[in-house]
Amino acid sequence: MNLHEYQAAELFAAQGIPTNGGAVASTPGEAEVIARGAGGVVVVKAQVHSGGRGKAGGVKLARTPQEARAAAEAILGLEIRGHIVRKVLVAPGADIAQEFYLGVSLDRTRRQNVVIASGEGGVDIEEVARERPERIVRALVDPLLGIHPWQARQIGFALGIAFDKVAGFATITRALYDTYIAEDATLAEINPLVLTGAGDWLALDAKMSIDDNALFRHPDFEALRDLDEEVATEVDARQSGISFVKLDGDIGCIVNGAGLAMATMDAVKLHGGEPANFLDVGGGASADQVAQAFALVTADPHVRAILINIFGGITRGDVVAQGIAEARERVAVTVPIVVRLSGTNAAEGQKLLAASGLIATESMDDAAAEAVRAAHAA
Ligand code: GDP
Ligand code: MN
Numbered sequence: 001m002n003l004h005e006y007q008a009a010e011l012f013a014a015q016g017i018p019t020n021g022g023a024v025a026s027t028p029g030e031a032e033v034i035a036r037g038a039g040g041v042v043v044v045k046a047q048v049h050s051g052g053r054g055k056a057g058g059v060k061l062a063r064t065p066q067e068a069r070a071a072a073e074a075i076l077g078l079e080i081r082g083h084i085v086r087k088v089l090v091a092p093g094a095d096i097a098q099e100f101y102l103g104v105s106l107d108r109t110r111r112q113n114v115v116i117a118s119g120e121g122g123v124d125i126e127e128v129a130r131e132r133p134e135r136i137v138r139a140l141v142d143p144l145l146g147i148h149p150w151q152a153r154q155i156g157f158a159l160g161i162a163f164d165k166v167a168g169f170a171t172i173t174r175a176l177y178d179t180y181i182a183e184d185a186t187l188a189e190i191n192p193l194v195l196t197g198a199g200d201w202l203a204l205d206a207k208m209s210i211d212d213n214a215l216f217r218h219p220d221f222e223a224l225r226d227l228d229e230e231v232a233t234e235v236d237a238r239q240s241g242i243s244f245v246k247l248d249g250d251i252g253c254i255v256n257g258a259g260l261a262m263a264t265m266d267a268v269k270l271h272g273g274e275p276a277n278f279l280d281v282g283g284g285a286s287a288d289q290v291a292q293a294f295a296l297v298t299a300d301p302h303v304r305a306i307l308i309n310i311f312g313g314i315t316r317g318d319v320v321a322q323g324i325a326e327a328r329e330r331v332a333v334t335v336p337i338v339v340r341l342s343g344t345n346a347a348e349g350q351k352l353l354a355a356s357g358l359i360a361t362e363s364m365d366d367a368a369a370e371a372v373r374a375a376h377a378a
Contacts, residue, residue, distance in 0.1 A: 022091025249274025317349030
């Protein structure tokens with residue numbers, strides 16, 4: 001789950017990181033009022049779950065409340081990398097002397113959290129990593145000890161930060177790491193972290209992603225969720241207890257069990273196809289769940305064939321087949337459906353499926369091949 005800049009900035013501020021406050025507006029009029037209250041120069045910033053807002057015209061400085069109104073008018077409704085802007089943050093303008101990048105994330109290969117920092121802030125960090133990797137400092141953090149004060153200072157020195165500013169940088173680095181851990185984040189990022197003309201540290205941007213698997217520990221985050229920013233079918237899936245991730249291919253997959261779902265996607269790719277989604281209906285695969293799965297998969301107009309791969313262990317094959325037949329009565333499916341059913345009572349299940357005009361196959365490999373063929377023929 002991603003947070004908006006203003007939400008992440010509040011979490012950072014709560015840990016003592018200096019941020020530049022401000023308030024959120026959803027109309028130009030509101031932006032004008034906030035700007036008048038702030039007095040002086042303000043920055044008007046698009047609140048979308050996407051980076052690159054600056055380049056896309058989603059960040060504008062305004063000297064007067066009228067200019068703030070005009071800036072909000074220009075930014076609200078803008079589309080930035082596929083995200084429509086519905087809210088802007090209006091915050092006091094900052095006088096930037098130097099921009100840095102500071103982030104905490106998980107290094108999956110090393111199985112440790114990592115602090116990433118660079119003296120080239122404000123720009124795309126992926127671009128810096130690609131073109132000037134020597135400008136990026138990385139420090140792995142011991143999961144038991146956390147980040148040491150000396151380690152945070154060492155990162156500051158490696159960036160070439162002036163001696164009298166390193167302590168402030170180290171405090172912010174440790175606070176960012178602590179926020180990342182406390183909130184079960186997968187990413188906590190400040191880009192740019194700036195030194196102002198007056199020589200103060202200030203976080204000018206805030207980005208956080210929370211680990212979905214840890215959300216049960218943070219019930220408060222439910223209120224921070226912005227459904228406008230999420231894929232509609234993924235929201236539906238979450239509400240009905242189905243694990244669903246939308247992908248870009250054209251073969252819809254309905255599978256029971258996460259491991260089997262991943263193996264199914266591999267099989268599709270092996271036969272030259274592309275999965276349209278990852279979908280795990282869970283253990284039971286009842287008629288309700290299968291109907292819900294059909295609805296999710298067919299909501300995607302790119303889907304040209306559906307591959308159902310069910311292994312019946314505790315669940316019986318004939319019950320699953322019954323569920324599929326019932327679900328098809330409830331949800332109109334026009335694309336070809338290929339089913340591989342295996343396990344307990346598979347033969348009875350297959351008989352039922354064949355009678356209802358589905359392509360029933362013996363093995364998972366055959367099913368993937370059939371689905372790819374059907375999609376290409378469509
Ligand atoms: P992003 O492009 O989505 O990462 O949005 P940011 O919040 O990082 O803003 C983009 C850029 O706008 C920053 O790198 C800064 O250079 C600039 N910027 C943001 N806020 C201010 C501000 O208050 N004053 C000035 N002068 N520039 C700002
Ligand atoms: Mn930024």
